[in-house]
Amino acid sequence: MSLVRPSRGSKLSGMIEIYRNANLARVGLLAERLKAEGIAVFLRNDHLSVSEAQIPSFYPAICVMNEADASTARKFLQVFLEEEKRPLGPDWQCSACGESVPDSMAVCWSCQAVRPTSAEEG
Ligand SMILES: [Zn+2]
Numbered sequence: 001m002s003l004v005r006p007s008r009g010s011k012l013s014g015m016i017e018i019y020r021n022a023n024l025a026r027v028g029l030l031a032e033r034l035k036a037e038g039i040a041v042f043l044r045n046d047h048l049s050v051s052e053a054q055i056p057s058f059y060p061a062i063c064v065m066n067e068a069d070a071s072t073a074r075k076f077l078q079v080f081l082e083e084e085k086r087p088l089g090p091d092w093q094c095s096a097c098g099e100s101v102p103d104s105m106a107v108c109w110s111c112q113a114v115r116p117t118s119a120e121e122g
Pocket of ligand 1: 094095096097098099108109110111112113
């Protein structure tokens with residue numbers, strides 16, 4: 001007998017997943033940073049409901065458009081993730097609006113005032 005099987009998993013060019021995480025905000029942020037580096041990426045599973053998003057295979061993911069970009073994109077991701085591991089200092093207080101702002105931010109998230117120098121601390 002000869003069964004003709006449709007070939008499943010046919011190559012989807014341009015769907016190379018390079019990062020996956022349950023946290024959509026995080027995935028989106030990393031995707032934006034990759035775009036800023038000139039790498040064409042798109043998000044997959046970025047519109048799922050919370051219940052669907054519990055399933056790891058449905059986690060939001062970053063894919064590269066061009067296979068050739070995959071290795072470069074992964075390198076950038078590594079750098080970004082390393083940066084995140086650096087310990088952060090305490091929050092700083094915005095002198096303009098008084099909000100407390102995470103150490104990782106150079107400007108106030110609330111009023112966009114530039115972070116003051118730490119010289120006046122104490
Ligand atoms: Zn402020």
